[in-house]
Amino acid sequence: MKKIIALTLLAFLTGGMVLAQHGNCGNCPHHAKHQSRNCQPRQEPQVNADGIDMLIVRAFPTVKSVKANKKWTEVRDADNKLLGYAVYSKPASDSIRGYAGETPVLIALDAKQVITGVYLLPNSETPKFIQHVAASGFFGNWNGLTVKQAKKKKVDTVSGATFTSRAVALSVKAALEKL
Numbered sequence: 001m002k003k004i005i006a007l008t009l010l011a012f013l014t015g016g017m018v019l020a021q022h023g024n025c026g027n028c029p030h031h032a033k034h035q036s037r038n039c040q041p042r043q044e045p046q047v048n049a050d051g052i053d054m055l056i057v058r059a060f061p062t063v064k065s066v067k068a069n070k071k072w073t074e075v076r077d078a079d080n081k082l083l084g085y086a087v088y089s090k091p092a093s094d095s096i097r098g099y100a101g102e103t104p105v106l107i108a109l110d111a112k113q114v115i116t117g118v119y120l121l122p123n124s125e126t127p128k129f130i131q132h133v134a135a136s137g138f139f140g141n142w143n144g145l146t147v148k149q150a151k152k153k154k155v156d157t158v159s160g161a162t163f164t165s166r167a168v169a170l171s172v173k174a175a176l177e178k179l
Helices: 002-020 029-033 054-059 127-135 147-152 162-177
Strands: 065-068 073-076 082-088 105-110 115-120
Touching (some): 054 073, 054 105, 054 115, 082 162, 127 162
16 A cells, blocks of 8 residues: 555656646646747657657657668668658758747658658747647648659748748758758
């Protein structure tokens, strides 16, 4: 019984510490009060047990290894089969600003170099604008395009989140220019 109480207390305290260390959620009174303009989210990299970026895992669920070079990160499965490539917009997008800050992205390409997804990296943008952009389907604008096609693609900004969507589009363009 003492162990159960101790574990329950530990879980409660640990949960409280996690909540106290939250990033820019945009939902709590602190962030709502400050309109989240001056608050910075946590920028901790999220990795799996193999040390692989969780956004890469999301884009390539069977990933087992990655190998980065100057252009992109090769993504391979357990049999060392090439699954595709991950392209980060940083540092090329460092000067691109949305409404409240940077909007860096990761672009996932299949083995034939066709875009399969655009994913927002940890950022300092206002959560409600990011949610609005995501809800509009904006991140799917480049899906199914080759790098050459995507470089030429003109995308419309999202009304109500113009600065954010324009910054995301420019970050995608900056990432593609490296290829």
